[in-house]
Amino acid sequence: MAMPTPRPPRNPRALLSYVPFLFKPNRGSSSPFADPIKLLKKSAETKNLRIGKLVHAHLITSTQASKTQDVFHANSLINFYAKCGDISIARQLFDQMSERNIVSWSALMAGYLHNGLALEVLVLFKQMFSVDNLRPNEYIFAIALASCSVSGRIEEGKQCHGYVLKSGLEFHQYVKNALIHMYSRCSDVEGAIWVLNTLPGYDVVSYNSVINGLVELGYLKEALEATARMASEYKAWDNVTYISLFGLSARLKDLNLGKQVHGQMLKSDLDCDVFVSSAIVDMYGKCGNILNARKVFDCLQDRNVVSWTALMAAYFQNGCFEEALNLFSVMEVEDFMPNEYTFAVLLNSSASLSALRLGDLLHARIKKSGFKGHTIVGNALIIMYSKSGNIKGANKVFSDLIFRDSVTWNAMISGYSHHGLGKEALDLFQDMLTSVVSPNYVTFIGVLSACAHLGLVQEGLYYLNHLMRKMGIEPGLEHYTCIVGLLSRAGLLDEAENFMRSTPVKWDVIAWRTLVNACHVLRNYGLGKRIAESVMLMDPHDVGTYILLSNMYAKESRWDGVVKIWKLMRERNIKKEPGVSWLEIRNITHVFVSEDNKHPESSQIYEKVGELLAKIKPLGYVPNIAAVLHDVEDEQKENYLSYHSEKLAIAYGLMKTPSEASIRVIKNLRMCDDCHSAAKLISKVTNRVIIVRDANRFHHFQDGCCSCADYW
DNA sequence: ATAGGGTTAG
Structure with a gap:
């Protein structure tokens, strides 16, 4: 049993007088428990478990017997325990009720929803009719639809939608918004827009859900269109709207759009809370304008760990790794505690500098801080160790990590590949296939380059042509480039060139240079020079090609060729970076x-x-x-x-x-x-x-x- | 009269 047996307080008045909102000197002699329902509501809102339990105790022992049997009191208790996260007690009270009404069900279902047990909500949704002969109202639908949203259950969501239409509750704005959000979160944007257009009435939440869903799913063009429509139809934007629009600008890396939204926000009388301001910092960072990110941050009167992390991330994304790391000490001086996101940004910065020693120090801090089990921290640690050259360290983190997502697996697989450990990479890929995480686009880049290391031509082609298609992953330029590397590494230079010429892909310089490099390594200077010359026409500024070409001439002792290339480089003002x-x-x-x-x-x-x-x-x-x-x-x-x-x-x-x-x-x-x-x-x-x-x-x-x- | 609901930053 989770809860200790309730006992009445010796002197409830003395205890309760510590709580300001209960202290009502003008109310004369009334007991602090005079209105237990209001008290429970207040305790639920403030998540004050202690006061709520006192009220519960009072209800059990009060002279007016069996108050907990009363449906209003019981519902208030269920709501209170559910809001405070004690969902199992809420459930016990619910099960013990001799008579329940629709509010009993909605209070418990909302509790399950907010405690991350969305599937239990759907179970209850199905039971309420058979157990208590109750029909869902607009509250129940809003909760059930939200549960479908967070658990991605679009089938149940659609059933709910049909049920909503049958019950005629679709005109409630809450229900309509819950429907839009459900379709958005379940990746059915057409459904979301259909609801927006078909059912009458919209408010700011409807638009926020649609735009947010589009942005999250990467339908950025459509999100822009929806934004334009909202701008003409609906002007009362709120914080959430602005946060979504900053997110959209950031993903589009569209500084102009971001500035427009920022300007619009400054003109409105919206108060810029810490959520909005972090979104602005993030937007400027992702749009490459680190100065504005800094300026906005410097002007904030309200900062929290997220604002700091957003600024650090902005520096990191713009290649200012030292600045990101230096901000950490400033943040600590100002007494802000880092969290898992902060550590992830710090690790990524130290990885980009290959600062293994600093990475180790951060790892030690993370162990002490208790964030080491977080997936994003583990992922960043794997990347840090792998990029810093310590592949064993990366593997240790990987093995210890309990909750692995696709980034975890991808980081370890491509880490092995970069270190030339093709067999380890492919073995890990097999493990991934038996895990709960599905491979994605990025996974196969690591897998195909592992095949290239091992010279497994047939396997590589099988993965590209069959396995990826079977899994519904459309191969992209990176994968095709891996195949070029795979073929040419196996000495099949002509096949590699034919593959490039026959595959309808817009090849880039990197792909062609892969082939040129292979010719260089395999000493096929004739083919290598021919292709390099044509790459130079494609991109006359790619230094790598010039260097490879001059090396190949040098290997053949064709000093005239070397002179020619160096002369070309001088003429075109192409400088080799010093080593x-x-x-x-x-x-x-x-x-x-x-x-x-x-x-x-x-x-x-x-x-x-x-x-x-x-x-x-x-x-x-x-x-x-x-x-x-x-x-x-x-x-x-x-x-x-x-x-x-x-x-x-x-x-x-x-x-x-x-x-x-x-x-x-x-x-x-x-x-x-x-x-x-x-x-x-x-x-x-x-x-x-x-x-x-x-x-x-x-x-x-x-x-x-x-x-x-x-x-x- | 009374208890319950949708969107949100790194």
Whole structure:
């Protein structure tokens, strides 16, 4: 039994006098329990479990016997317990009643609805006629329809709709709005709009439900149309309207629309509560206007954890990861407690910086804060560990997470893929198929790239052509690009090109560059150059293509070609980003730029690089001087190679960390051939695990091998 | 006279 046996208070008057709203000195001698029904209502509204229970106790023991048998008192009690979340007590009282009316049913059903037990509402809905011979009224319909909405039961919702029409209660605005909301939430926008247009009468809630439903389902064009219609028909917008419209602007990334809505809001006399203001901050952030997001935030007199998180998210979405992280300490100084969303944004920011150390610190805070079981936090932790190069850490979080959604599975599957662990990715995909979560569009990107890693051409094509269709997922550009990678990685370059030419897809530069890169790796320079030349015509500003093309000319010792490309780049003002690598040692991030000597320990580092290269030469390391500019003497070329930023970073890591520690380096560009073969051998001679995250993927160097199997 | 209902930010 959940509730202790009620006992009468020794001196109820003394106890109750602590509560201001009960203290009525002018009312003379009347007992505080004079109007228990009002008291219960007040206790329910304020969720004051203690006072309500006192009233309950008083009703049980009061001299007027069996007050709890009275249907009004019992209904008030049911409502009170249901509102306070004690739904099982409400149910007991309900079951014990000798006589119930329609309010008894609606109070209990509303309780189940608001306590997340929507399906129980539908059970009761079916029982009320057979048990008590009662017909639903407009209240019952509103609750039942809301239960269909939250549980996504469109079939039951449609049955309710028919029943509403039969009972003639469709003219109640509450019922109509509940119907619109039900269709919206059950992804049946046509149904929602049909109700809006067919049944007479609308208010702001009707429009809010329609627009909100359209926005949530991604029907942004239709949402815009509905907004235009509302703007002409209905002017009395409320907070919810503005929040929906800011959400719409944010999803469209339409700064102009957002500004218009903002202006409209300022002109109206709507008071901008903390909900609306967070939506504005979010809108400016998502529309890329971080300055306005900041300005709005700075002007707020009312802030809460959501406003802070919205601002942090705005910085994160605009690539200002350090700023997002710095806001956290300001927020803490001002005494706002972070919640699960805050931690998710912080983890995503630290993941984008590959700041593993910071990520670990955040993880520790999350364990203490009690948010670690939240799915969005777990998802962010998996992404953080995976992007920071710690795939084992990611897997640990995944295993410990109890409630996994599709993001959880996708993050782990694509994490394995990025780390070259194709088998683990596919095994996990099999587990996902037996779980309660269904694969989606994103899942198959990870699955297909895992197939590419493993060279599983047949499986990959099966997933694309059969499994995805069977699951109702329309393949998109990303999937087709994975297939290009899959075919070309398996050495089927011609098939890959034919696939691209015969599939009616609007290919982008990334897809073509996948093919060019494959030609480069597989040394089919003829095909590679031909395709690269045509990609250059498609997009004359894609740096990656120029670099690949010049590398291929260099591999063939076609220095005239290399000169041609570099000249073209100069003419078109296309600059290769300088190579930058960095690694964290204890709390400090050390940054290395190719050929620079800005680091205070520069000379020791160069000495270490020389030492390492000397050690690996006997194991077969040959400096790949073709990777360097042609117009330099060979000896000089070898020097240039040894100054590559990832070599400097690896050398520094070896100097500064204990001999068993693994080294994690992050690089902004694709790792070069020479550094790749050097890193393999360095991992062997030093007996270290070296993990490099480059622009595309992770390389795990261990015992002379790399997880990418020399294809990247 | 009296108890019960729909939309909402990161």
